[in-house]
Amino acid sequence: MNRGARIPFCLNGETIARMREVLAAADYSELGIYHRLQAEDAVRFEPREIPRLMEMTRRKTPLDIFIRLFLLGAPVPVGAASGAVAPMALDDWTDEGLLSADGDAVRAPLQLVPASRLLVAFDPSTRHGVVEAQPDHVHGLGMSSLNLLNGTIRREVGAALDLGTGCGIQGLVCARHSRRVISTDVNPRALNIARFNAMLNGLENILFREGSRFDPVERERFDLILMNPPFAISPDRRFWFRDGGMAGDGFVKALITEAPAHLNEGGFCQITAQWAHRRGEAWTDRLKRWLEGSGCDAWVLRMKTQNPETYAANWISETEKNSPQAYRERWRGWMAYFEASGIEAVSTGMIALRRRPSIDNDFWVTEDVESIGDGAGAAFYRGFLLRDFVRRTRDAAWLDTAFTLAPEIRIEKSLTPGMPGWALEKIILRHLGGIRFAGQLDGRMIDLLGRCDGSTPLGHLVDALAETMGTDRGDIVASVLGVMRNLVARGFVLPPGIL
Ligand SMILES: C[S@@+](CC[C@H](N)C(=O)[O-])C[C@H]1O[C@@H](n2cnc3c(N)ncnc32)[C@H](O)[C@@H]1O
Structure with a gap:
């Protein structure tokens, strides 16, 4: 050939x-x-x-x-x-x-690397200065690829889409739990490599199509859409794997707003993304607006936020092999672009959508996610079920429910020198499940949480807490329920039937 x-x-x-x-x-x-x-x-x-x-x-x-x-x-x-x-x-x-x-x-x-019980070919890394990146460079498994691999909700599904397949990795792993996968890319070189990888691993249920965004699947719907797109925010249009070719975070916005029309009822879309913090505008409001009227519940996980200086340096050092002066010039170009666009910072994270046509679709954010590791796919799925529980459960039903402490949670107390001895500064609640993050906890809730044993109704625990505090149940019930709603929504405490 x-x-x-x-x-x-x-x-x-x-x-x-x-x-x-x-x-x-x-x-x-x-x-x-x-x-x-x-x-x-x-x-x-x-x-x-x-x-x-x-x-x-x-x-x-x-x-x-x-x-x-x-x-x-x-x-x-x-x-x-x-x-x-x-x-x-x-x-x-x-x-x-x-x-x-x-x-x-x-x-x-090319490199040929074992990953997720597969062998996957892709271009050698450009990071260490050995290889000069070409515009059609097919990237290996970077942090965002691994986050998406770990975070994918792996239910048995009919149809799955891997948009921007690159070396093919997301579609290849999806092929194990999907009847049919469509993997797309604008880069013909990527599609050639992804096809080779499918053949090398003996996977026959993946179709490959060339084209931009949702063009190759114009009228099709899926149970699962995975996207690890070129999300860098920059003035450059140099590499298919990095530059989406739209202003600011416009490429990610386009994908997120177009995806809902391609989801089956109950289907999920998971996307790795970077988004801009624009001067004078809360970033959460921007993302929420993108999803208004989408017919999807949306969960945004923010992993880190960088200032423009660090953000630009990180991206440019991956590909820039020229002189330090050329590196500086490119960096300056990015800085001028951020300034002119009013971009004050950039966040990195993941966004998950679930199609649930409704007039009151949910939108929520988990901040300071430390990592998206092994088991995160199950945690994503559970996260949506927990939000459903919080939204539909009335106060009285909360008090009748026996909750269980999630086995992956840990409590860290930080103490400062007191007069005399030690004074409690704060209590951090950590979730060490697939999605790792932390939150602060009101000290009075520690005992109550420790008694969430799966058999004692919350109402009894509130009574015990009221007695310890020397107050009436009625005085504390609203605030305890407020804290519990938050803890359940974040997966620290689980209602029956959701593990
Ligand atoms: C960061 S790579 C991700 C590769 C792989 N899916 C992974 O998770 O490692 C982004 C991919 O999106 C492709 N891409 C860029 N622009 C695109 C577009 N407009 N439509 C579809 N794919 C695009 C690039 O060619 C590249 O293969």
Whole structure:
């Protein structure tokens, strides 16, 4: 097959299936690499570690050879590479595009990395200055990819959409719990790599379509829409993976406002995003306005907020390999753009939508999310159920309900020197579940919370608290319910039936 200059793979199904067998026989997998390199996170390392990792792969078994080629980016002599790919011919691998000849050696033009029990090819990282990013660069698994992977609500669904698929990762993992996945991208090079990845992993229920935003799925609806889009806010239009091509956070806004029309009833859309804080306007109001009349409940999780100086420097250092002067000029350009656009800060986070046509759709924000880790998908789903509970449960029913403390919560007390001894400064309630965040707690609620054992109705706990405080139930019930609503909505305390 005739490939364009920057289209890496030939996509020969039979060859790719045999490659899968060869890689599996070598144990080129998360576990195999972990055992060989004795590293917690074997696929993430600094360039200065390469000599040490070359040493650890000196026995040159097929696994060692594949680690050198696909993780370390090292050239391997033709003889050693031929031995590793046997019984296939080395030409099969170079013809397909996974390896390329380099004198007496071969190299891997792309990385091939195990993740989520898959093997995923993408372009080598540009961060460490080895590779100059091209406009059609296909990014590897960055923090936002991992947040979305961890945070995806993994229910069995009919149709799923991975918009802006890049190397294909979100769609590939979705294919395990979706009857049919559509993965789209504007970058033909990304689609070629994503197709290769689907074939290498033997996944046959993914359709790939080229096009911008929702154009390739104009009249279609989905049970799950995943988007990790090019969300950077900048004056640049240089890289498909980074620059959405609209002013400010306009690209993210366009996706969020267009997505609801493509969701089935009860369907979820999850998007990683960055949004601007504009002068004179609360950012929460802006996001809320985007979603007005959308027919979706919306949950915004804010992970961090950066000033323009830091924000620009972080993005530019990922791709800018020019002189320090050129770096400074680009940074200045971004700063001037932020100033002219009234952008005072930028937040990073995730937004989840659930289609529930109603006149009173819910919108809520969780601030200071520390991480979106393993198990976050279940936490996202539970978050929507908890908000439903809070919205529909009347006060009297709250008092009859026996709540349970979520097992993943911890309480931290901070004490300051008192006169004499220690004085309680604050009590922090931490949620260590898939979505990690913290909140402050009124000291009087600690005992009440500790007694949320799943069998004692809240009313009894309020009575006990009133007695301790020497007051009437009626004096405290409204404030306790207010705190409990907040704690339940945030998943610190769970009603029956929601775990
Ligand atoms: C940050 S990458 C995400 C890749 C992958 N989904 C992940 O989670 O790692 C963003 C992807 O969106 C694609 N993209 C950029 N503009 C787009 C548009 N207008 N419509 C659809 N996809 C677009 C880029 O080509 C790139 O592959």
